[in-house]
Amino acid sequence: xxxxxxxxxxxxxxxxxxxxxxxxxxxxxxxxxxxxxxxxxxxxxxxxxxxxxxxxxxxxxxxxxxxxxxxxxxxxxxxxxxxxxxxxxxxxxxxxxxxxxxxxxxxxxxxxxxxxxxxxxxxxxxxxxxxxxxxxxxxxxxxxxxxxxxxxxxxxxxxxxxxxxxxxxxxxxxxxxxxxxxxxxxxxxxxxxxxxxxxxxxxxxxxxxxxxxxxxxxxxxxxxxxxxxxxxxxxxxxxxxxxxxxxxxxxxxx
Numbered sequence: 001x002x003x004x005x006x007x008x009x010x011x012x013x014x015x016x017x018x019x020x021x022x023x024x025x026x027x028x029x030x031x032x033x034x035x036x037x038x039x040x041x042x043x044x045x046x047x048x049x050x051x052x053x054x055x056x057x058x059x060x061x062x063x064x065x066x067x068x069x070x071x072x073x074x075x076x077x078x079x080x081x082x083x084x085x086x087x088x089x090x091x092x093x094x095x096x097x098x099x100x101x102x103x104x105x106x107x108x109x110x111x112x113x114x115x116x117x118x119x120x121x122x123x124x125x126x127x128x129x130x131x132x133x134x135x136x137x138x139x140x141x142x143x144x145x146x147x148x149x150x151x152x153x154x155x156x157x158x159x160x161x162x163x164x165x166x167x168x169x170x171x172x173x174x175x176x177x178x179x180x181x182x183x184x185x186x187x188x189x190x191x192x193x194x195x196x197x198x199x200x201x202x203x204x205x206x207x208x209x210x211x212x213x214x215x216x217x218x219x220x221x222x223x224x225x226x227x228x229x230x231x232x233x234x235x236x237x238x239x240x241x242x243x244x245x246x247x248x249x250x251x252x253x254x
Contacts, residue, residue, distance in 0.1 A: 015029070024078065024079055024080045024081045025044045025045050025046060025080065025083075025084065026078060026083045026084075027048050027049070027052060027058075028049040028051075028052075028064065028070060029049065029052070029086045029088070029089065030049075030051040030052045031052060031086075031120070031180075032085065032086065032108065032120075033052035034052075034055070034085055035120060035121050035137070037055050037057065037058060038121075038137045039072050039125055039128070039130075042055075042058065044128075045058065046061065046078050046079075047061055047062045047063065047075070047078045047080065048061050048062075049064055049067045049070070050063050050067075051067055052065045054254075058209070059152075061125070061231045061242050065089065067085060068088060068089060068090050069091065070089060070090065070091070070205070071094065072098050075094075075103070076098070076103070076216050081102075081104065082104045082105075083103055083105045084106045084124065084127065085106070085107055085108070086110045087109055088106065097191030108123055108124070112183040113183060116139075117141070118138050118142075119137055122138070129230065141223060145187070148187060148188065151189070152187075152189035155189050158190060158191055159190050159213075159214035160191050160192075160212065160214045160215070161185045161192060161193055161206065161213060161214070161216075162193040162194065162208070162213035162215070162216050162241070162243065163175040163181035163218070164203060164217070164232070165181070165186065165200060165218075165219070166218060166219075166222035166223065166225045167222075167225060169224075171202070172202065173200040173201065174194055174200065174201055174203050174211075174233055175192065175194065175199075176192070176195050176196065176197040176198050176199055176200065176201065177192060177198050177200075178198040179199060181217070185210070185217070190215070192213075193212065193213040194211050196247065201238070204236075205236035205237030205240075208236070209241060211241070213241050213242065213243045214243055214248060215249075216232070216238065216241070216243040216244070216248065216249045217252065218250070218251050218252075219253070219254045220252065220254060221249065221254050222251070223251045229249050232249060233249070236253075
């Protein structure tokens with residue numbers, strides 16, 4: 001990762017400042033893009049990936065494909081000098097092409113918990129050489145989490161939640177553990193209905209019935225791809241779950 005100078009010491013990231021006012025920055029990863037804008041540094045960004053759907057200003061920028069399937073040609077057409085992304089980005093051949101073309105790449109470690117999110121905010125502020133910008137963002141994040149935790153403490157149930165990532169072409173993938181969706185479910189006071197594997201796997205009728213979720217969670221874009229609640233519940237197995245029988249489907253903005 002030439003030029004980024006990222007080192008890991010005792011689990012803490014040491015990141016040298018590399019983003020000056022002259023840099024042309026691309027962010028790949030919705031969370032990374034959101035943090036850059038939250039830090040007040042969105043004016044440095046010239047392009048984003050397709051998962052960067054917030055804030056609205058980011059969606060007005062040229063897109064360079066999905067973070068895990070980056071196209072070097074699309075990226076290079078924007079004449080970037082630096083790419084900030086996560087260790088989930090790829091393919092490696094595309095990243096190698098970018099580096100060979102002189103683009104500096106900063107890869108940040110992906111973990112799914114609050115402390116890791118705070119660390120990522122601080123790392124990105126450090127990349128810009130302004131660690132102080134991280135403090136109000138972290139403070140606001142922790143305040144929001146305290147409000148959420150108070151709501152969870154007052155809840156009288158802990159529903160089993162099945163998160164489904166619906167893609168174009170009718171493809172439905174289900175979240176296991178070690179995903180952002182699983183972390184969000186737990187923070188909201190629920191339990192992930194699928195714990196037998198990490199990451200995502202295609203939905204099967206047997207897996208849906210076995211999971212027996214009380215609630216099905218999707219994104220607004222996902223449920224539109226699935227054809228609404230009726231279209232989603234038409235997939236094998238979902239209508240037979242407690243969530244399906246009671247039409248307990250929650251669609252949250254991406």
